Amino acid sequence: MAPKIDITTYPGNIINGEFVPTPTTRHSIDPATGEPLYEVPVARREDLDAAVRHARAAFKTWSATTHEERAGLVRAFADAIEANRDELERLQTMEQGKPLGLARTEVDMSLRWLRTFATMRLDDEVLDDNEERTIYSTRVPLGVVGAIVPWNWPILLGLGKIGPALMTGNTVIMKPSPYTPYCDLKLGELAMSVFPPGVVQVLSGDDSLGPWLTEHPGVDMISFTGSIPTGKKVAASCARTLKRYVLELGGNDAAIVCDDVDIDKCLPKIATLAFLNSGQICMLAKRIYVHDKIYDRFRDAMVEFTRNHIKTGGGFEPDVVVGPVQNSMQFELVKDMYAQIEKCGWKTALEGRVREGEKGYFIEPAIIDNPPEDSRIVVEEPFGPIVPLLRWSDEDDVVERANALETGLGASVWSRDLARAERLARRLAAGSVWVNSHFDVAPDVPFGGHKESGIGMEWGLEGFRHFTNSRSLWVWKKVFE
Incomplete structure (x- = not known):
């Protein structure tokens, strides 16, 4: 049975399957009333270091799980979210401001996205096969993914990063926007009841946390959604450690x-x-x-x-x-x-x-x-x-x-x-x-921008590939005959 969340309490960041409180807390504002919302943790650099350490340890076993094992847990995560959807939708309207009907649409989409991701897989491709050798193109997970989520669609865009990262064998540290930390912290709380410790972690912080995450040498990839100016800073920061990144940035359609x-x-x-x-x-x-x-x-x-x-x-x-x-x-x-x-x-x-x-x-x-x-x-x-x-x-x-x-x-x-x-x-x-339409999106259709609207794609099998490295595997058959 899925746990029930309490949207009024935020005892700590989600690190290695536990709530980890911080000395400092902060709160966001209900944009419809101007009133303060609940206190949430402000991550320190040592909290990020601990999360990265646990994510790297969890990666060793999570990356070795089968597609079926990952898919089963992602579906269980979707079920836990659905069991708490009423609370999440109300919380989304309180913290983000969007109408309750649109919050329901966002949760509907998020559930569909997760359940579709659970059916998708990157299979080996045979490039050449003859009597002497077989050459495969294979995909291997990158490691620890930092998922930086914006304030306009925090549930869908958060889960839209977590799902592909997990299904391709990576572990995830999600950083919500300081403006909308609440739903993403509750998603982390639900994930804590489903996934092994260290596989999905959530850190709420201030404006320092994003740069710490993008420059951290223990993070292997950044999936970022946000503005073009900030995206350029993310790319520059990632370049220092040559970590992979996908940037979904602004548009003017x-x-x-x-x-x-x-x-x-x-x-x-x-x-x-x-x-x-x-x-x-x-x-x-x-x-x-x-x-x-x-x-x-x-x-x-x-x-x-x-x-x-x-x-x-x-x-x-x-x-x-x-x-x-x-x-x-x-x-x-x-x-x-x-x-x-x-x-x-x-x-x-x-x-x-x-x-x-x-x-x-x-x-x-x-x-x-x-x-x-x-x-x-x-x-x-x-x-x-x-x-x-x-x-x-x-x-x-x-x-x-x-x-x-x-x-x-x-x-x-x-x-x-x-x-x-x-x-x-x-x-x-x-x-x-x-x-004859606009703004149609689907979990199995790649989504991303040209020019300054982004680098790389999210969603679809093309989006999955961005969470992996390409590896060529040569198998010679008759060397020892």
């Missing part, structure tokens, strides 16, 4: 809407995927290029839909789509982007507003009407509920504009003419490109 679309059918999804989670998802539609022939009708319909269906409020309120911005730092960044509207003279189709004077970090959606292509709202990822609509009429021109930035995470094309849409889609420089 373009959505190209052609003139033949049925606006009534496609607009609700486009609008929702511009403002979901308060715009705090790296793969949302953040630059919407609308064909000139339908631009005015599309703009007016998007404004009407957003006013009537994109509700802003606390995550426990009914029918909310836009919850609070997650933390004060991001709140100030998004406020500054809203301040540019008046400073730069941008025309607004939907003005939006910052709810000043409230305890929470609430900002209502804004739609910017055809700003200049070099505007900050176009070239920077706002990571908030504000989106520009931009006119286009020439296919070559809109592809060039969509590809012009140094980001390349996702992109989409919307058209009834599937041949036309796929032709345009194949010209877009992004790691994921969708036709």
Whole structure:
């Protein structure tokens, strides 16, 4: 029977199957109320050293387990999470701010991801086989993986690193964001009841912990999701010990809407995927290029839909789509982007507003009407509920504009003419490109970015490979005949 978690208590970091308290604690803030949440540990360097030591010891036996053994424990972990999902979903809404329905979606996805990972395996590939020799390409685990998790999807993106790392035979030390440590600590508590000591450990800390983890000589790989500037620092730190890394970084996704679309059918999804989670998802539609022939009708319909269906409020309120911005730092960044509207003279189709004077970090959606292509709202990822609509009429021109930035995470094309849409889609420089959709992801489909949006891929068998080294195995058959 799965253990039941208490979301109000955090007795320590999870190290080698035990709670390890720290002399110093800290707390995060409920972004909807501004009220402090529970005290959590602040890891010291010696806590990290201990976790690495235990992870390296556990790796010796965990890496020798069979696929079936690992899969059984990963499924048991998923079952333990499911048994506690109500508590985790409420905790997610409290610490992250997302609406409760979206928190449920995140847990649904996380369970599906883990259970799918448990079915996936990297088998040996026979490169050559004859009477004299057999040559295999094999994959071997790297060792200790440091999983650095962001604050926008802490459950899914945490488990999206843990699952592939474990299934490929590695041990994991997960570091949640200081802004959202609670769910990930509880995931570690549940893992403690399932996996052998040292296989899954979780360290909550302050801003020092990430650099300690990336530079630690006993850590063999870093899987990082976060901003582009921080990702560059992670890569530089990893280079000092030549540890492997996968970086899933920011995006500024373009959505190209052609003139033949049925606006009534496609607009609700486009609008929702511009403002979901308060715009705090790296793969949302953040630059919407609308064909000139339908631009005015599309703009007016998007404004009407957003006013009537994109509700802003606390995550426990009914029918909310836009919850609070997650933390004060991001709140100030998004406020500054809203301040540019008046400073730069941008025309607004939907003005939006910052709810000043409230305890929470609430900002209502804004739609910017055809700003200049070099505007900050176009070239920077706002990571908030504000989106520009931009006119286009020439296919070559809109592809060039969509590809012009140094980001390349996702992109989409919307058209009834599937041949036309796929032709345009194949010209877009992004790691994921969708036709007549946006932000579709799956555990068995690789996910990652081009250009400054990342290095390497997560999920799918390609993502699994990043947690392994490639080894060529030559077997000569007749040497001793």
